[in-house]
Amino acid sequence: MLIGTHVSQAGGLDKAIGRGVERGCESIQIFNQSPRMWRPTRYGPDDFAAFRAAMADSPIRAVLIHAVYLINCASEDPEIRSKSLASLKQSLHVGDGIGADVVLHPGSALRGHVGEAIRRAGAVFREALAESERSMLLLEDTAGAGGTLGRSFEELQALLEAAGGGDRLGVCLDSCHLLASGYDVRTAAGLTETLDCFDEIVGLDRLGAVHLNDSQTPLGSNRDRHANLGEGELGEEGCVAFLSEPRFEQMAVVLETPGPDKRGTTAEEIAYAKRLRSRGLKARA
Template sequence: MLIGAHVSQAGGLPNAIERGVEKGCTAIQIFNQSPRMWRPTQYSEDDFAAFRDAMAGSPIRAVMIHAVYLINCASEDPEIRTKSLASLTQSLRVGDAIGASVVLHPGSALRGHVGEAIARAGGVFREALAESESSALLLEDTAGAGGTLGRSFEELRELIDAAGGGERLGVCLDSCHLLASGYDVRTIDGLSETLDRFDAAVGLGRLGGLHLNDSVNALGTNRDRHANLGEGELGETGCMAFLSEPRFENLPVVLETPGPDKRGTSAEEIVYAKRLRRRGLRLRKKAAV
């Protein structure tokens, strides 16, 4: 398992690698532009080469790009869909250049029929993939008010199918979102059952990345508020289960926690996550005897 955090690339893409190393990461997640602006950051081939060189000389082995929050590929507004397509395509092209996958919130059906919103989103996903080369597009499971797409595994499957079902389409599972959406992942058995359901609906072969966040809100509340590890409704037990799950073994797991100073995941929390993983693995081994 590759454990890491969301880090800033301010000042240049290679700085993200440096910040990840400082935190003790083996995986990182970045924004390829300001997460609350449509205007893309313009990178040169030299920027991409510098990032690849920095990564090659570091312990970082996986990179995810989080697409900007403004994107709503399911919108009924053609202008929003056009802007969403341009932004998503740009993220995928940056992913092509630096060897990263792209994580995306699938979108929202603000009004109207959910099935039609899924079809609109799928069309945008398909076009963005066609305009890029290799970067995987990972749809993130979500938690939120009615109309938010991707709150169930079945809906994620529908979105993938609407986008053509190609090999580059996958899923990023977020522990906080799972709990808030009603999937009880607070124990080893609960997480195992949830993954069985995911496998049946989507397929474990589609799982390309993970977000580990504790949850401020309780099971099934559909409220997405991240807490630091062990300080929320998942608690240490749920975080240990997530970090020691055998079917997650070769995946990047990125923390997006507030951090002790509300400035993001700290190096100490990465150490804590690794300690929780070791404890979880020992518990699983003891239970198997």
Template sequence: MTDSPASLPLLGLHVSPAGGLPKAVERGVERGCESIQIFTQSPRRWAPTNHSDESIAEFREALAASPIESVVIHALYLSNAGTPDPELREKSLTAITHSLRVGDQIGAVGVVLHPGSAKDGDVGEALDRCGDVFKEALAESENCPLLLEDTAGTGGTLGRSFEELKILLDGTGGHDRVGFCLDSCHLLASGYDVRTTDALDAVLADADATFGLDRLRCMHVNDSQTPLGSNRDRHAPLGTGEIGEDGIAALLSEPRFAGMPVIFEGPGVDGKEPQIADMEIAKRLREQGRKARGLA
């Protein structure tokens, strides 16, 4: 008897919604995805995309009719909730709120967000400002969770450690709609070793002790071009980088990620956006990891 997808980590890719939101579901199905991550507007432009009621309905119908179990939204890259600049703060708040509202409409598991950066300012003050922005955005939306992503630690980025993620959570008053998305490339860059099953166990134990694994709602499983502690965010195709096949296999087969969207963002093996070949690699490595764990 084979395991149902929901009893395993739900492997997925970041896919494009070009041509309309329903196209993202179509592309996910074509690539054999069990989950997908999408942008709901250009990630590098402030102008929001106003999706029609018809497009939202078509997306939900397509998703319900597909084998895809869950969808995650990735928020705007330009957002910086920790900025002291009033104009940038307002733009960031508007963008985050918009993403959460679209998440409400399409039934997303959550909106993944890079928290922001302190740049040349005080990190503690920037973390406090983030908490205020997140509370406002959550108050202006209904149900969709906000999933704060850990960072590689370059350029004063916030959320580079589990302790900083916990401070960000506390800044919202421990809001029940705040969760986390951990990125394996960012973890390695920030000094968290995820290259073996035992190392991953230790990292997850640290995360559980710091902010609670019940807050972990999504994983980005990306390999890394740069080594442990590099503080550089440079993704590599699955199994070809510093994490390697054994580390990626451990991540993709982790039982505590069962039923959770586990997203590969790319680049794919062809150096471009992920394709069906990358999903096939992910499924092979998941099975390799399950066998190594004695689960298959």
């Protein structure tokens, strides 16, 4: 299991590696541009080479790029879909350059039929993948009200099918989002049952990464509010379950917690996650 967190790429892509190392990470997640702006950061071959060189000399073994929050590939507005496509293509381009997979919130259907929104999103995913080479596109399960897409395994599977079902399509599961969407993952038994359900509907071969976050809000709240590990509705038991789950063993498990000062996950929380993992592995032995 490659435990890590989201880190800043400010000052250059390669700077993210050092920030991950400082926190004791084996995996990192970055934005490839400002997460709340359409304007892309233009990276070139030299940036990619510097990143790869820094990573080769580090303990970091997996990298995720989180696509920007503005993207809504399911939008009814052609301009928003066009901007979303351009931004997603840029994320995949950077992913190709540095050997990273791209995590994306699938989008939302603000009006109209959900099935039509899924078809619109799928068409954008297909086009973006066709214009990139290697990076996986990992659709993240979501939590939210209204027409938010990806709140159930059935919707995730429908999105994958709408995108063509190719082998560069996968899923990133988020522990906070699962709980808020009604999947009871607060115990090892509950997580096992949930993953069995995921395997039946989507397939564990599609699972590419995990986001580990505790939840400020309770089971089925449909509210996406991350909490520090052990300080929310998952509690230590739920976090231990994720950190010792055998089916996550070879994956990047990335924390996106607020941190004690609301400035993100600290080295201390990464160390805490590793202690919880050791506790869970001992209990399973």
